[in-house]
Amino acid sequence: MKTLYLIFAGVKAFVTRSVFLFAVICVGIITDSLMFTYMYGLIRQTNDSEQGFFGTDAALALTMLLIYLLCVLAFLYLMVSVYSEIAHELNVYAILGASKRRIVAVVGGMMFVILAVLSAVAQVIHALLYAPLFSKLNVDEGFSYGFGDYFAIFLITLFSMYCFVFAFVYIKTSDTSLANYRNTSK
């Protein structure tokens, strides 16, 4: 219960401390999530065709793949910057006696909440703007995203990204409390 309270209090503190920075990170993560949704749809569309993903225009497909990979890296960087913003406060708790397990749980929980909310918002934005905007990007005119697709993209984004983020948090908090405190001091 205390951990849950710390997670939500931490998220609230992060949001209110720097609304502008939070907004920027949100825009970045939502934009990258929209790219993931588009790539998922594109792979589904081209899987059904004879030519496959690289069949129609290999150069464009490679470019898209490159942008996708760079978006993944950018997404991870933005999540790491979220960690940087919240880590210092939690390391103060660690110095005051909070166990490492609790710190990892709180930081991991906060990242999970932020990631889940932003991924869900991205799917909602995609669904709302699908008819006027995103449907124009389809290769197969008859293709449309169903609830199952959005849910699958949400889960894939959430868990694949969270694995990296959690591993990063775990490594970053593996040092002693004092060293972590010093590392996250500005």
Next chain:
Amino acid sequence: MKTLLLWRSFLKNNFIPVMIAIALLTVASYLIVGFYGRYKFQSYARDTVAAGFDPNGVYFAPEAEKFKYFTEDAAYKPILSHKACASIFGNAESHYAVVDGAEVHVYRTGRELLRSFTPVIAEGRWLSPSAESTEAVVSGINCKPGERITLSPGEEATVVGVIDPEKLIVPRFNSYGGKTDCSYLFSPASGAVAFVTSKEQPDLQFSNYYVVFDKNAGEEDIAALEEFLSENGSFTRYAELIENSNENVRDWLSRALPLPLFLTAVATLTVICISIVVIKRGMNEYSKYYIIGCTRAKAVSISAAPLVLLSVIPLVFNLVCVLAAPTIYYTAGKATAIIGVNCVVPVAIYTVFVASILFITPFAFYAKSSPLEIYRRNL
């Protein structure tokens, strides 16, 4: 020197995000150049047909099997024998020649072709159908009108014009499809090209042809010729070529353009977000410089200037690619775009837009705040 060291330190501390941002900007710029080049080709091919081709004609694609009782080279002769046919032209005979040590693609243009195909001339004039001596119009060679070039041992030509390399397309009457448009008649060209005409006219190559109808021909004669053409292949009328091209450009703008726009928007937003985060994270350090007496402009320039300077890298990369390897912008290995230095102009505008945002952002952070306020805010 001190500023340079601070820039270096900034880049060292933010190496990964800066590299991600530059890579994203480079890929976005590559997309912009490729799509602008493709748009230029589509619209220029349409303009060339609209400006020079006789509206009273058809683009004809013979079926080789149906012409087997003629030799391939003479496939156009039965068309020419029809009463309604005023003239016919097809691909120019082409070969490579070495001019002033450089390999040049030479197109020997027949009179009928050069009357219809009139590229944009940057200097001098286009080839004259009534030229008595061998004339040449060049592109990609360092020649001025009036100079003489050697095409082959014993054959010289006088350069009468230079083509604008940004609008260089060559006739390539080889393609035919369900919805043939003007781009099927041409191919973008890069490198050195020379169009040559001489008193002795080259034979027509076996290719697709543009058949011009006689203005004075009766409807029956035209119908007979059209029947002959449809029996021996397929044809598209001039009006259909133009209409299909207009439709293709419209369709291309509405269907093909959203994808690069989306990818560019994703890349741009991501770059801006990463850069703002990088700047914001570094502000604690720069606010210390500000508080101990560094001017606001200098404190800002430590984070903004390296980002702005690095945002020029994608522009330089694309400029080098356009000049050295324009083929990387072609679709599936086919020449589908006119790639020239002009294509980098939209990238330059894009770079200025992104660089302005990157430059303005840190000033926005520092605006109307005292050094102490900024320091406190970034504690």
